[in-house]
Amino acid sequence: MVRTAPGPTGKVLIVDDEPEIVAFIRELLMSRRHTVVGISDSREAAAEFDSFQPDVCILDFRMPHFTGSVLLDAFKQKDAAVEVIFLTAQDETSLAVDLMKRGAIDFLLKPVELSQLELSVSRALEHRRLIIENENYRLHLEQLVLEKTRALNEALMRLGYVHSATLDTLSMALDYRDQSTSGHSRRVAELTAGAAKAMGITDSALVQIEHGxxxxxxxxxxxxxSVLLKPAKLDEEEWKMMRRHPEYGFEFLTN
Incomplete structure (x- = not known):
């Protein structure tokens, strides 16, 4: 499904068990024209995520009930392109590396510097925009490939029908010319195709054998x-000419 990529401003969900921090960040981001929802109870985060469908989530790492790490995994399962910024009061490099590997885009220390937070949110929105645009482009290419493949298959089916009709016409032309063997080529083709099927030959190979x-x-x-329709026995020269009909057929079909 094609999605709309965010612009310079986006939808931001804040989850932090300290209400004053939630209010502070919410006011800051709203002043920058972002649409913001903030909650202090991590148990409400999943439902809020579903209803709000944010572009960026700002999560406190250490919270009662559900940690930011748990919410990261839950949110990424719902929307792999959602951007997650973590807040923590401790400088834990190994933790930051682990969270970044699992999909977080940034890791900020409390107290958060306003300029740093603004930059982080802007970068997260730009990253999400690029991901969604790339995804939309891929979906567009897949749709184009499907349409082109469908059109090609239809053209090949039409071509196959025309090809078969042409072969039938050639066979009929021979029947009309030599009434004594009328239907002979079609009967040979059916018998040959039946034998090929019994040998396990299928698909295009079977079609080619039948056409041949x-x-x-x-x-x-x-x-x-004078030779083909001669009612009497053919002489030696006439037999030589008649025996060349496979050679003539090869030349005819080759050219």
């Missing part, structure tokens, strides 16, 4: 009527 059998006598179109 249908045209096995097509070279007779080059045999003069």
């Amino acid at each position: 059998a249908l045209l096995h006598d097509i070279g007779k179109l080059k045999i003069p009527d």
Whole structure:
């Protein structure tokens, strides 16, 4: 599904068990024209995420009930492109590295510097925009490929129908010319296809064999009527000419 990428401002969800921090960050971001929802109870975070569908989440790492780490995993399962910024009162480098590996985009120490927070949110929105635009572009390309593939398959089916009709017409032309063997080419093609199926041959190979059998006598179109339709026994020269009809057929189909 194609999604709308955020612009310079976006929807930000704040989850921190300290209400004053939530209020402070909310007021700051709203003054920068972001749409902001802030909560202090981590148990409400999942429901708020579903209803608000934020672009960026700012999470305190250490909270009662659900830690920021737990919320990170839950939010990423709901929306892999959501950006998560962590707040913590402790400088824990190993923790920051782990959270970044799991999908967080930034890790800020409390008390948060306003300029640093603004920069982090802006960077998160830009990153989300690029991810969504890339995803939309990929979906667009996939749709184009599907449409082109469908059109190509339809064209090939039409071409296959025309090809089969052309072969049938050639076979019929031979039947009309030599009434004594009317339907012979079609019967040979059906018998040959049946034998090929019994041998386990399928798909395009089976079609090619059937088409080849249908045209096995097509070279007779080059045999003069005086020879092809002669009611009496053929002489040696006439037999030589008749025996060349496979060669004539090869030349005919090759050219």
